[in-house]
Structures are given as structure tokens and as C-alpha cells.
Amino acid sequence: MLTPDEALYALLCKYLLKEADSNEQRWVNTWLQANAEHPVLLASLDKLLRTVPGEVVKGGMDTEMAWKVLSERMELGERSGGEVSRDRGEGDPNGMSDMVDREGVGTAKTRSWWMAAAAAVFLLISVGGWYIIHQNERQINYDGAQLVKLEDGTSIQLDPAAQLQVLPGFGKKDRKVILKGKATFDVTTDASHPFIIDLGNQVITVLGTRFSVDNSNQLRVFIHSGKIKVTRRQDSVILTAGMLLEEDTSKQHYQVGAHITDAETRAVVFKDTPLREVLQTINVLYHVNVTADAALLELPVSGTYTGEPVKNVLDAIAYATNANVIINGADFELRPQD
Structure with missing residues (x-):
């Protein structure tokens, strides 16, 4: 089960990969506005996903060991920083100790920020790898x-x-x-x-x-x-x-x-096409029922039509095949001329 932090970063991964739904997008936007450091962390995650996807997938990073190494380094840095501050503050008649104290506070804040950022990177690598590996296993x-x-x-x-x-x-x-x-x-x-x-x-x-x-x-x-x-x-x-x-x-x-170049505009091109095929295409394209005398069905038809009313198309075909167009209610029929 994911911890709250892991769940957060999994959601951020989803957001950056443009797979978040509208509710998740609104939640992330609210989260970004809640703290000035949040956009920085999101940018770091975005950079990670874009620059090291192969390494993330191969991953396998031991996050527990990473935390141990990180904490040891931070403790060493704190001990070194504390000794320097004390040395620089001894016997200072000009009030430099106050400045050192302020510098110490600033250093501590900077160190805390970098600790959070480093922790985020370790977590991003871990959760990012999990997300990339498993993202295609869900709907x-x-x-x-x-x-x-x-x-x-x-x-x-x-x-x-x-x-x-x-x-x-x-x-x-x-x-x-x-x-x-x-x-x-x-x-x-x-x-x-x-x-x-x-x-x-x-x-x-x-x-x-x-x-x-x-x-x-x-x-x-x-x-x-x-x-x-x-x-x-x-x-x-x-x-x-x-x-x-x-x-x-x-x-x-x-x-x-068949013989359609654009279904939306009803664009067709017939080139020596048997009338049987032509009428089948007109039936589908115009949602009408057109029949023809058996003597006409194998006659070749050529023509190009785009967006023409069905009656105009049938009149042109009838002229080419020496036929008449007979209208029976909503249906059409082609009959040989007498």
C-alpha cells in the first residue's frame, strides 16, 4: 500500500503525463497554490520523468538505504557547521556573533530545504519508477x-x-x-x-x-x-x-x-464502375433505396460528384446509361428508355 507521500507523487506523475481526470487536475492546481515550494517539486518531477525514464524503469533503488546515507551526510554537515559557527563567534567584540547566528539560521533553513528536496528526489525515483512500470497495467x-x-x-x-x-x-x-x-x-x-x-x-x-x-x-x-x-x-x-x-x-x-473519397462531403469518384456498385454506394451514402432494371446493372459508369443532391446524381447516371429516373415515394428506380 502506498504511503500518503507516495500517493501524492503518483498523482503528480499522472498529472504530468496528462492522464489525470478533471477532479485530479483541480486538486493538483490547488496543491500548487498552497505552498511556494510545491511548483519547484513538481518541476523536479517533470524533469526527472523527461530525462531519465530508462534509468527509472531499471531503477531498483533501495530507498531505505538512500535515506540512511542521506541522514548520515546531513548529520555530518550539521556537526561541521556547528563547530565553524562556534569558532567564528568566540571573542567577537563587534557583535559578529549575532550575524553568525543569523547565518546559522539561514544555513539551517537552506539545509532543511535541501533535505526536503533530496528526500523528494529519492521518493520521486522510487514512485516514478513504480508508476512508469505499472501505468500500462491499468485502464x-x-x-x-x-x-x-x-x-x-x-x-x-x-x-x-x-x-x-x-x-x-x-x-x-x-x-x-x-x-x-x-x-x-x-x-x-x-x-x-x-x-x-x-x-x-x-x-x-x-x-x-x-x-x-x-x-x-x-x-x-x-x-x-x-x-x-x-x-x-x-x-x-x-x-x-x-x-x-x-x-x-x-x-x-x-x-x-466504395469509390468514396470523403464520406462527410459525399465525394465519390466512379471510373467505368458497374452500375450495380454505383447504386450500392449511393444507397449507403445517401440513405436511400435505389434499384435498377437488370439490363442496366452491368453498364459502366464514370463520374465525379461532391455534395450533390441524390436526384442530381441519379439524373446524371440515368443520362449516361440511357435510362429514366422513376420516383416511388422515398425510393428511386432506373428504367431503360423506350
Whole structure:
């Protein structure tokens, strides 16, 4: 069990590593204002963590022996200082003894400060080493809009309502996190440690890529680059760059569109793409249901569209395939021209 001092320095380590939650940050800020020496100690800890992380991890410092050595040195310094003060004060007709006394008091205060500082350094090395060794054995939580940088180099941009949990042991056998809400991932490639995103009833396995995930209501995943695998029960789908996946909760299956350069702006590029694939992408991107006559489905379609209304896109495709757009309520159908 940590002593109160060890608990304090463990919290300060957490604060400096930017892993403290809002309550812990407020507590540390209050602690910093309570005493002028506190910012000095925090700066010392910050320097220690930045300059000697390897030594701290190798550590193994015997803090009990360090305290013994420290106390012996301080006792020797006190004895030497006391003899000097007495020698300089004897037979002083000009009142120099008062000055010596004041110097003695100043020296004692300085010595006390350095004793506290030295003690803090020993404690920082001990607790800092414990913290660095064990920090990846605990769960770390992130809430709200922020850019999260993980120790493997992966960066995750969270939306305001998103929640991310980095599970204990991250980076040992795998790199596993739990996501609720929407986030954009830029995952560092590491074939020996797969990056796994747990979405509750679905799992995403990442091979090194940049992609966006929206797990707020129904799952929506867009791949900017690279490749991922989305798994639900016994089903799995491989997604590559330019693909958009949406979960159809009513039919309990995935819908996947391709040839997308930006899902947010509905930017697509078709180059001799079969109409079958084009309509599948439009269905996913615009959340509509578009069907076509079987005679049209294999016709090649080329075109670039960004942010166009779905009716404009369908009119352009119909013109290229010599078809008509038929509107049936909220649905659309392409039929060959007579």
C-alpha cells in the first residue's frame, strides 16, 4: 500500500503525463497554490520523468538505504557547521556573533530545504519508477472532444460525445480499446500487436490505417487509407480505402459502398464502375433505396460528384446509361428508355 507521500507523487506523475481526470487536475492546481515550494517539486518531477525514464524503469533503488546515507551526510554537515559557527563567534567584540547566528539560521533553513528536496528526489525515483512500470497495467478513460495520443504512436480524435477506454496491458499482446460514440483513428502499424476496437457487440481489427468510426446509434465506418476487418458474431467484412460501411439494424446486415473519397462531403469518384456498385454506394451514402432494371446493372459508369443532391446524381447516371429516373415515394428506380 502506498504511503500518503507516495500517493501524492503518483498523482503528480499522472498529472504530468496528462492522464489525470478533471477532479485530479483541480486538486493538483490547488496543491500548487498552497505552498511556494510545491511548483519547484513538481518541476523536479517533470524533469526527472523527461530525462531519465530508462534509468527509472531499471531503477531498483533501495530507498531505505538512500535515506540512511542521506541522514548520515546531513548529520555530518550539521556537526561541521556547528563547530565553524562556534569558532567564528568566540571573542567577537563587534557583535559578529549575532550575524553568525543569523547565518546559522539561514544555513539551517537552506539545509532543511535541501533535505526536503533530496528526500523528494529519492521518493520521486522510487514512485516514478513504480508508476512508469505499472501505468500500462491499468485502464485509462477519455471523455469528450480531444486528441488522444497512445504510447504506440496511434492518434485518436474523439467527438464531443465520445468515450474511449484504453484497456490494461495495452501493447503487450494486443492493443485493445473500447469506443462509444464517434472518433477518427490514425493507427500505427504493428503486425505483432493487432489494434482492436471493441464496440460492444461488434469488433474492429486494424492492420494500420486511418479511418472514422461512428458508433453513436448504428455503426458507420469510413476508411481513409489502409485496411480493417469488422466482425459481428460469425460475420466479418474486410474494408479498404474509399469504402463506407453502415449497419442496417432493421435487416441485421452490413451495407458497404466504395469509390468514396470523403464520406462527410459525399465525394465519390466512379471510373467505368458497374452500375450495380454505383447504386450500392449511393444507397449507403445517401440513405436511400435505389434499384435498377437488370439490363442496366452491368453498364459502366464514370463520374465525379461532391455534395450533390441524390436526384442530381441519379439524373446524371440515368443520362449516361440511357435510362429514366422513376420516383416511388422515398425510393428511386432506373428504367431503360423506350
